Amino acid sequence: MRPHDMGVLFDRAASRGHPTRVHLDRAFDIAPDGGTSYDVPALAELVRAASGWWWAAGARPGGRVAILKDDHWDVDLLACAAVRTGAVPAKLSAHLPAETASTLLKRLEPDVLVTTPGVLARATDEGVDLAAFARATVSTGPAPGAIALDDLRGSAAPAAHRRGDDEPLVITHTSGTTGVPKLVVHSTRTIIGNLARFEALPTPVVGLRRDDVVATASAYAHGRTFCWTAVALSTAPAEIVVLTSQEPSQVDPLLRRHRPTVVEGLPSAFVRLKPLTRRLANPFGRVRLFISTYDAVHPATLRAYLKASEHDNPLWIDGWGQTETGPLTFRLHHRGSVRRRRVQAHPVGRPMPVKTRLKVVDPGTFQPVRPGEPGLVLARTRALCLDYLGESERFAAKKSGSWWNTGDLGIRGRNGSVHLVDREVDCAPDTSCLATEDALEERLPRALECVLLARADQPPLPVVVTADGELSAHAWRHAAHGLPAMAEPVVLTWDDVPRTGTGKVRRLELLNRLTGSANTYGTGRWT
Template structure:
């Protein structure tokens, strides 16, 4: 990964990259780049890391404003022999400081905005590294401008099974885990598989690939490797979830492949109804991170002008990468009622799944709900600083996902809920699917499980209101729920990838974080 862009440039790759805002680490370079320019930027940045004190085998932390240059900095750190850790700028200062304490980084790269938020919360984030570098001048830091021109080192190589990169889990239920991956797990078993010229879902040389992701997540690291290796014609990088801001760039470079956070698909949904909608050329939509509900899938598949557009839906974890996949077509996302959310089938060749009783760990029969265990060569190496927690989730070669699911007789997997988020009757995910079908004006529906109480429905709307008539229609025939709470999008606490922080929201609304599930495997 340290020489990814250099090797692509040497092979004559001609991919053009378009940004919705300049890189924070090179604002003077503008909005348009090619692979050769990015190779030079990564090479130069490796010199910045060394000049700041990064050592081969040492850890460096990247905690800056969300942009694809987070992955460029990670590649540069790897080139210099260090192990980068990508941290989300959406973490609270308290949470970020807890992760930085575990990391003990030689160098921290951050930004004035992130540092300022830390100060506002009473935390000096710059104090957790031997050297803190800021993308713009900030008190107590080394400005990135002071490091420009430093001599880049020769590329440093490491064993395929040695730590390559550290990312973190979403943190929906508390302080995130620091997930350690190697070259073999995240590149050899994830990115290389994705880069294969697979029919329908593989990238092509004439594709325009757009992404609206969370760039501190491990997904964008493997996406970077696979996409640069596949060498599509163009790459469009979006950092904003404001539909009016991204619309001009998407219309100027209409994508043929579009990947986004579930929250990005929700926020961009109004664009699908515009006359010159920017998704008219998309042949392949890709969603990861979290469930996307059927009404959203339908809106995008209808917006495509292709005869047979496809939606690739993946379920997995930061620790494992994708575990299942499902292909949706226009005809496969018609209105229907289900007792669980379909997740698809295990990734061929790469993944094996078991569904077991949470108490005994004995296999359950097809059609019964149980805890999902996964076996994959892409499993991460460890949780940094929490090895006992990592070991507690392994049963021999099997990984405890902490998710409840139903295995069909045909081998398909239907997600019920995270165990910590489960309810006594039914499935939160399936109920949310139905509520979003019946409340077309809702941006999102969230069902919060509670101990000794009916689950609490939260309906997110543009103005934070919900009529009593609409709710009576929506909840008809569904399991018992408490009276709904209507909120706006910004009222809901979220992770860096747009997931609802369910425990934080439950605590805010009820003053308690007691759920029906045990939370033993979070």
């Protein structure tokens, strides 16, 4: 089945008799009594029912439905239900500070806001009334100023609305590591036609198969899971395992009951679940393919998962891309391919075949630089989003003719491969923060994560994240030997570090917390 109309995606899969069974680590927030196991017809019925809720609450063709709730796959079911009504869903992360969420809601002007009592209460504690930004607010449980979802259950579902391929389909937001996220508008053509359909092809080795057990540990407010939903429902694997927790003790039992053959996850999820790889009977023994999205995965983590698999030749596929474009590059790893390397840049692979062109230019003149020289990475792709909602001038400023300015610094190899140096706003002189982080994680087995914060007119500040917030001076000296000059490290625990909904470090916020200043070496001109 080729994905196309997201409003009837689940209906089409159910009508074709797709045998996929879905297993959840906790019940959906929109169906707390529905259990943790669904077949496709039951999911299709839930999406149809939800379209009736949104219609009763005031969602109409061309309007907007904002979805701001605790992280779960039901965010995508709600988005498909909104599409079914003809509205445009906007998926917002519940990890956003209330002030940031209110800024995005002002831009959206939604007809309906769908949320949870916990999200509303946290915002109220921060002095923000989120319900004030929508014509109607629906809460999954009782909450002041909101319609209780139970009062809408049983509402008649409208007929499925069809829209043009180039009309707005879904709105998601960028990670917001450097400030208020941008609201990214995608159409059916950009996110489904040019991304999901390509991924749903029966590609040898990396394509999903009918006998696969696919586990995902993602951020369900992100655009990636909207695309992933289209792919997973279209390819009809045997089972889907949806993880909302990154706590090993909570995830392990479900993964053992439904041992995956394909695992996709956030880089932060792979880091947090890494202790499971060291268990004698780890849950990753059947995995043939690991997929990482959103951000860089450092080699030490990658190596641990490939070693944990008992498959003859497990593979890891990762890529680099942006919310605005989808994946731009890909690379495949196997057990023998992850090697220690010089601290120069972080490899992200080759451009997506047929789909993407890349070039590296001088940031000042925008003239191409020679292979091997660092510069600003520009991309050309048919999957580029339509606009930034409420910030069209900002969107236009990042386009250079038919090329998209990624805001990343990189190096193009003579063989066409791409190595990232850093985000321009996060760059440091004469070194790559990403590659230095790779080296530090190789040398510090106890580190959950290493972050190098570039600063204006000062050596970069290393932050080492460990389970207990401790690191010996001897271990640091050994790790830093031969690397570019750095300040003395700050050692933190995982929860001490401010993060986005996809687990990325909010680098500017962390830098400001630790030093009292968010001044970086980069300009931030293209963020």
